[in-house]
Amino acid sequence: MTTQVPTTRTPESIDRVVIRFAGDSGDGMQLVGDRITDVSAVFGNDLATLPDFPAEIRAPAGTIAGVSSFQVHFADFDILTPGDVPNLLVAMNPAALRANLGDLSPGASIIANVDSFEDRNLAKAGYEANPLDDQSLAAYRVYPVPMTSLTLEAAKEVGAKSRDAERSKNFFALGLISWMYTRPVDPTVAWIETRFAAQPVVRDANLAAFKAGFHFGETAELFDHPFEVQPAQLRPGRYRNITGNLALAYGLIAASQRATLPIVYASYPITPASDILHELSKHKNFGVRTAQAEDEIAAAGMAVGAAFAGHLAVTATSGPGVDLKSEAMGLAISLELPLVLIDVQRGGPSTGLPTKTEQSDLLLAMFGRHGEAPLPVVAASSPSHCFDTAFEAVRLALRYRTPVILLSDGYLANSAEPWRLPDTAALPDISVPFATAPNHDGEFWPYLRDPDTLARPWAVPGTPGLMHRIGGLEKADGTGNVEYDPANHELMCRLRASKIAGIARDIPRLEVDDPSGDASLLVLGWGSTWGQIKAALREVRHAGHDVAHAHLMHLNPFPANLGEVLARYERVLVPEMNLGQLSRLVRAEFLVDTRSLNQVRGVPFRAAEIEAEILEMLL
Amino acid sequence: MTPSDDASATPTLTRKDFQSDQEVRWCPGCGDYSVLTAVQLLMPDLGVRPEELVFVSGIGCSSRFPYYMNTYGIHSIHGRAPAIATGVAMARPELSVWVITGDGDGLSIGGNHLIHALRRNVNLTILLFNNQIYGLTKGQYSPTSAIGKVTKSTPFGSVDQPFNPISVALGAEASFVARTHDMDRKHMQETFRRAHEHRGAAFVEIYQNCNVFNDGAFEQILAKDKRPEMLISLRHGEPVRFGPDGARGVVVNRFGELEVVDVADVGADRLLVHDEHRPDPTLAFALSRLADQPTTPTPVGVFRAVQRPVYEEQLTQQLVDAQARSGPGDLAALIESGSVWDVSD
Numbered sequence: 001m002t003t004q005v006p007t008t009r010t011p012e013s014i015d016r017v018v019i020r021f022a023g024d025s026g027d028g029m030q031l032v033g034d035r036i037t038d039v040s041a042v043f044g045n046d047l048a049t050l051p052d053f054p055a056e057i058r059a060p061a062g063t064i065a066g067v068s069s070f071q072v073h074f075a076d077f078d079i080l081t082p083g084d085v086p087n088l089l090v091a092m093n094p095a096a097l098r099a100n101l102g103d104l105s106p107g108a109s110i111i112a113n114v115d116s117f118e119d120r121n122l123a124k125a126g127y128e129a130n131p132l133d134d135q136s137l138a139a140y141r142v143y144p145v146p147m148t149s150l151t152l153e154a155a156k157e158v159g160a161k162s163r164d165a166e167r168s169k170n171f172f173a174l175g176l177i178s179w180m181y182t183r184p185v186d187p188t189v190a191w192i193e194t195r196f197a198a199q200p201v202v203r204d205a206n207l208a209a210f211k212a213g214f215h216f217g218e219t220a221e222l223f224d225h226p227f228e229v230q231p232a233q234l235r236p237g238r239y240r241n242i243t244g245n246l247a248l249a250y251g252l253i254a255a256s257q258r259a260t261l262p263i264v265y266a267s268y269p270i271t272p273a274s275d276i277l278h279e280l281s282k283h284k285n286f287g288v289r290t291a292q293a294e295d296e297i298a299a300a301g302m303a304v305g306a307a308f309a310g311h312l313a314v315t316a317t318s319g320p321g322v323d324l325k326s327e328a329m330g331l332a333i334s335l336e337l338p339l340v341l342i343d344v345q346r347g348g349p350s351t352g353l354p355t356k357t358e359q360s361d362l363l364l365a366m367f368g369r370h371g372e373a374p375l376p377v378v379a380a381s382s383p384s385h386c387f388d389t390a391f392e393a394v395r396l397a398l399r400y401r402t403p404v405i406l407l408s409d410g411y412l413a414n415s416a417e418p419w420r421l422p423d424t425a426a427l428p429d430i431s432v433p434f435a436t437a438p439n440h441d442g443e444f445w446p447y448l449r450d451p452d453t454l455a456r457p458w459a460v461p462g463t464p465g466l467m468h469r470i471g472g473l474e475k476a477d478g479t480g481n482v483e484y485d486p487a488n489h490e491l492m493c494r495l496r497a498s499k500i501a502g503i504a505r506d507i508p509r510l511e512v513d514d515p516s517g518d519a520s521l522l523v524l525g526w527g528s529t530w531g532q533i534k535a536a537l538r539e540v541r542h543a544g545h546d547v548a549h550a551h552l553m554h555l556n557p558f559p560a561n562l563g564e565v566l567a568r569y570e571r572v573l574v575p576e577m578n579l580g581q582l583s584r585l586v587r588a589e590f591l592v593d594t595r596s597l598n599q600v601r602g603v604p605f606r607a608a609e610i611e612a613e614i615l616e617m618l619l
Numbered sequence: 620m621t622p623s624d625d626a627s628a629t630p631t632l633t634r635k636d637f638q639s640d641q642e643v644r645w646c647p648g649c650g651d652y653s654v655l656t657a658v659q660l661l662m663p664d665l666g667v668r669p670e671e672l673v674f675v676s677g678i679g680c681s682s683r684f685p686y687y688m689n690t691y692g693i694h695s696i697h698g699r700a701p702a703i704a705t706g707v708a709m710a711r712p713e714l715s716v717w718v719i720t721g722d723g724d725g726l727s728i729g730g731n732h733l734i735h736a737l738r739r740n741v742n743l744t745i746l747l748f749n750n751q752i753y754g755l756t757k758g759q760y761s762p763t764s765a766i767g768k769v770t771k772s773t774p775f776g777s778v779d780q781p782f783n784p785i786s787v788a789l790g791a792e793a794s795f796v797a798r799t800h801d802m803d804r805k806h807m808q809e810t811f812r813r814a815h816e817h818r819g820a821a822f823v824e825i826y827q828n829c830n831v832f833n834d835g836a837f838e839q840i841l842a843k844d845k846r847p848e849m850l851i852s853l854r855h856g857e858p859v860r861f862g863p864d865g866a867r868g869v870v871v872n873r874f875g876e877l878e879v880v881d882v883a884d885v886g887a888d889r890l891l892v893h894d895e896h897r898p899d900p901t902l903a904f905a906l907s908r909l910a911d912q913p914t915t916p917t918p919v920g921v922f923r924a925v926q927r928p929v930y931e932e933q934l935t936q937q938l939v940d941a942q943a944r945s946g947p948g949d950l951a952a953l954i955e956s957g958s959v960w961d962v963s964d
Contacts, residue, residue, distance in 0.1 A: 041960065234962045235962065240954070240955065253950065283941075284940075284941035285942045285947060285948045286948030288938075298732050301699040303706060305702070308707060309706065309711040310711070331696050421959070424950045425951070461673050464670045467669050467691050468691065468692075470693060471685070472678075
């Protein structure tokens with residue numbers, strides 16, 4: 001198979017397409033999604049992805065609960081979201097069709113694996129009649145393709161048993177889509193050859209299925225012609241694809257290098273944060289020590305211990321783990337030690353929606369500890385931005401000797417986008433000095449603060465003459481000795497608060513995207529809604545409206561000019577995947593009558609939903 | 620001038636070098652004082668400098684201990700000391716890390732962390748002060764209080780089955796398990812020294828009297844005149860024998876269980892010879908079950924001392940191996956790993 005398979009039909013050029021692969025959890029939809037993402041990236045498209053899978057590893061086959069999907073949006077221009085609605089749905093079974101049909105617009109295309117549309121599967125999906133046979137899909141362009149039988153036939157020729165062969169049908173789908181959208185095939189062939197090198201039969205079956213899918217597109221008279229999406233004109237530079245969790249891991253390693261402090265990363269397995277542990281545990285040659293703790297509490301405790309010992313201490317989790325780590329965060333606030341807690345948010349409360357995204361831990365991050373216990377909170381706004389956010393979280397933690405909470409979410413964690421690689425040599429030096437000598441009349445006072453940052457000295461065990469004891473009991477200002485004096489407690493509470501509030505002087509002012517300067521409506525966002533807000537603004541601006549956008553990376557403290565920015569606009573819209581948490585903070589802090597656009601459906605906003613809200617406000 | 624500054628100029632350290640300037644605030648007569656004294660007096664003999672020591676504690680009376688040591692120390696969160704100490708040890712394996720905990724801190728709220736630190740075999744010296752009561756909260760029953768114990772929270776007697784701390788530690792795969800008590804400084808120091816020298820997690824239960832809320836809990840075995848007949852001193856390689864003139868001893872019965880006997884009845888040859896290095900913990904466990912509560916003859920000393928890989932040493936070795944295999948980390952190469960593409964003007 002060569003890279004350019006001559007096609008008898010001229011492709012139609014389109015600027016973008018949104019494809020959703022959907023099938024059973026065991027059908028390999030995530031894998032196919034990853035492949036099409038990779039080849040599209042290397043081909044030069046801009047792209048964004050949205051994996052969506054159930055919490056159960058293998059929910060009963062054929063049921064709606066077991067449907068796993070992967071949406072990819074690729075384009076010849078810079079795009080901001082994985083796309084509101086798929087142009088094409090690849091449905092591997094009736095449940096996949098039923099679960100996803102509601103997201104399609106009339107006129108969308110559906111490729112259905114017709115082999116799986118038999119009585120049993122139809123019944124499991126709740127269909128009384130085969131939707132491929134009746135008129136229920138008349139609004140769509142439906143392409144029934146016998147993927148299973150064609151895969152079995154192709155794989156039989158390479159000697160695959162039918163069970164192995166059947167499992168290759170996702171590669172048939174990948175082959176067909178590769179033809180339909182003129183995707184390069186060589187990288188996929190090479191990938192299959194490498195990935196399954198140890199299992200020659202599986203390798204050959206997958207290759208056969210992939211080629212069969214491709215040739216089916218070419219030869220079957222089902223499709224008028226293929227499409228092509230030209231490469232996008234991105235900013236010059238070197239690019240790779242990156243997911244949020246991978247970017248967090250890389251950001252931590254980068255920060256460790258630029259702080260010249262080895263990482264101790266302790267965590268407990270939890271969706272959707274576990275991939276950070278998986279990734280970091282591979283990079284021991286960077287001096288990264290990883291521990292899978294006995295529980296979330298121990299993970300946070302290990303991080304506190306490592307911070308005391310002078311390492312870069314990090315722990316990550318999702319909401320349920322943040323609940324458990326809150327006591328260690330309180331201790332770290334009292335000990336004034338640097339530590340980064342990453343919260344990859346998911347739907348709550350309680351176990352909630354483990355594999356679905358939400359932004360509902362903002363107030364937990366802000367206030368989820370007893371006592372007056374402020375700490376900095378930063379949030380990532382896109383998968384690649386997770387790299388910068390991790391670096392910033394480490395910088396703040398080290399400079400101010402404080403625990404920092406970094407908020408990501410399930411969408412950012414698993415979603416991919418092209419990342420323009422930073423010049424690693426240009427990353428700033430964020431190292432901080434350890435204390436090496438007594439600081440007060442020949443004695444060492446562990447709570448004698450830097451007058452500028454209010455940070456206390458970081459004296460690590462092993463340093464002669466600086467032995468000191470610190471703990472969760474209130475400490476006397478300066479000496480750090482146990483102290484119950486009322487005035488001292490008041491002073492210490494206010495000092496800790498001032499230290500965090502003072503970080504506002506050390507973070508960038510909030511930039512406002514207001515091209516005309518004439519907007520009276522400001523959309524204020526934070527976290528992963530960035531892409532959807534930007535996409536919505538493109539549409540409303542295209543329609544001639546002036547609307548401004550500002551996006552918060554620093555949630556605590558807020559950028560110093562936030563109040564001033566808010567005051568410039570008549571109205572403020574705050575879209576959030578929660579029931580109004582940032583809105584509540586902004587209202588309390590600035591007495592601004594914000595308007596909330598809230599959604600907690602476990603999936604990102606659609607840009608169109610934000611667009612509609614903006615247009616309604618402009619009416 | 621802190622004491623250690625003096626010390627750095629002089630080759631030998633004294634007790635004073637390990638005493639902080641903080642006033643000790645336990646109740647007068649508390650057993651904690653004698654443990655503190657034993658540790659501070661022992662320290663100069665261990666060959667470890669104050670700055671190389673880290674004492675980590677949880678919450679409770681005994682957990683105030685680190686404040687009184689002129690070393691590095693963290694008085695942390697209730698029950699979490701083993702986890703926090705694990706973080707210190709994994710970051711800095713060269714340090715000597717001690718955990719100070721109690722029966723409530725270590726076996727109730729922190730039970731999970733204790734057993735996992737033991738099974739991982741983190742190089743920690745764990746001193747568990749067992750006074751069978753919650754002292755700092757003023758007298759509730761603890762996970763080592765006997766059934767029927769009347770306390771503020773159990774006015775009609777406790778109905779909870781207590782833990783046997785030695786059995787718990789052995790069940791958690793601890794590589795070093797010992798028991799001592801606050802009435803015998805020499806025994807404490809010898810036990811602490813062994814625990815400190817052990818590579819891996821060393822667990823020491825200290826019977827410690829709370830003279831305010833549980834006075835005399837160990838009186839039946841620790842009163843001076845009771846000790847000869849009630850304390851079974853375990854010595855490696857020697858028959859397990861105790862009592863005046865060594866008249867009593869321990870044998871393995873026909874069920875493989877241990878039994879206290881009169882030596883005259885069975886003959887000295889039948890006595891169990893204590894072997895703290897036995898890979899199988901069965902006999903050590905059986906020794907720990909000889910006394911259900913400290914009211915009958917109770918073994919003290921080292922129950923088990925075996926060598927197995929140390930957690931942070933293995934962790935460090937993986938780092939060394941990874942660097943030997945892949946060279947030191949190259950950040951630019953890392954972020955370019957996988958598929959990359961260039962976009963030019």
